[in-house]
Amino acid sequence: MVSDVSRRLRGRLPNRRALTLTVVAVLVLLLALAGAVMPVPYVSLRPGPTLNTLGVNPQTDKPLIEITGEQTYADNGHLNFTTVAYTGDPDRPLTLYGALRDWLDPDRAVVPQETIFPKGETAEEVEQENTALMADSQQTSVAAALTQMGEKLTTESVVVGVEKGMPAEGTLETGDKITAVDGTPATQTAQITGKLREYKAGQQVTLTVVRDGKERTETLTMAAHPKEPDKAVVGVKLADRYVLPIDVKMNVGDIGGPSAGLMFALGIYELLTPGSLTGGKFIAGTGTITMDGQVGAIGGIQQKMIAARDAGATVFLVPPGNCPAALDAAPDGLRLVKAETLDSAVKSLQALQDGKGQVPAC
Structure with a gap:
């Protein structure tokens, strides 16, 4: 009886190997589709x-x-x-x-x-x-x-970025050259940042700026640093640039x-x-x-x-x-x-x- 039943079932069920291959093919296709769209870092x-x-x-x-x-x-x-x-x-x-x-x-x-x-x-x-x-x-x-070639060069401090929401926004511009802080000559970034560290939030500072070859003065009110409240800033990024003769x-x-x-x-x-x-x-x-x-x-x-x-x-x-x-x-x-x-x-x-x-x- 068992043998007769098994023969009848084999005739009615799909081939196991064909079923396995179909399942594998579907999985491979799904993996391929996932790989085509899945983002990786x-x-x-x-x-x-x-x-x-x-x-x-x-x-x-x-x-x-x-x-x-x-x-x-x-x-x-x-x-x-x-x-x-x-x-x-x-x-x-x-x-x-x-x-x-x-x-x-x-x-x-x-x-x-x-x-x-x-x-x-x-x-x-x-x-x-x-x-x-x-x-x-x-x-x-x-x-x-x-x-x-033997040239001797000097540097000057230039504004390379202005932070949004800070005192310098709308007053200083990228490319401005700062030459003095409250009348004291300061032409290098280390000199300027050193002078600005002497000020507290709420105090005013006057910067001498050269823009498009013309000198001007801008008075700003120092603000507290967003992440360091004890530190006062005007909100500019400075970099020393070389004064080039050509x-x-x-x-x-x-x-x-x-x-x-x-x-x-x-x-x-x-x-x-x-x-x-x-x-x-x-x-x-x-x-x-x-x-x-x-x-x-x-x-x-x-x-x-x-x-x-x-x-x-x-x-x-x-x-x-x-x-x-x-x-x-x-x-x-x-x-x-x-x-x-x-x-x-x-x-x-x-x-x-x-x-x-x-x-x-x-």
Whole structure:
């Protein structure tokens, strides 16, 4: 009896294997659909644009570096700065499927979102910070190039931000230069902030300000700091900027960040001095820069080297702090040159041409 019943049931029930495959197929489809829309807190980095500081920016159709009022010297080589592009931000997050796909791509790197976007900051705020960092990098690169040429530069304190709801709002503007506090000369940020610390909330302070070349005075009432009530502030962000004897404009379009400093400084130095650093070669690189020419490490070195090699570079200038990672990921045909300072980078490029002197490698 049992055997007869089992035979009848097998004839009426669906094939168990077919049912299992159907269930698995449905689950895979559901997982695929979920992966296509499920956001993950990661960002995918990829090689970005690389632009020649000695040439024309195709985005703006203007020379990337424009110097007016000074003699410049043309060079037919390349001194390219490199960038990293990314996919995924707090407003448009990367999907699970996108993260897995890019993780398998050797030219890309998938990193935690907080690497690019700190907690509490929107994509727009990060972009604004990167734009400000690019502006600072440009100004510092001019100062570094001029210092390399033997110029002695001074600094001045400039308003780079005004806080909403604070005394300075509507009175001070970005770009204002503060030259005195209550009649006492103060031209550097440390001097100005030091004087302002002497005031209490409710007290008035008169600032001497230069705007569009014209001097004016503005009287403000100090307010309590929102987070430190015992501290009085006017609500401005100040930064020391170099007083530059030449007019330099950089047409970089919508590219942000500080990592082009070294290549900007080399480009400016090359344009302002006779002879050629490149010897017609395609040289690229990366690194932040200080006024005294110190080169700092950056992020995304792998993607920047790939972008440079794909564009045709044969030499790549690397900050010392990035050398270990660069050695592990250098594309074939790209010579890595360690650039500790602007001066060492200049000497390395000269040595590559004439075969004299050392060219430090990573």
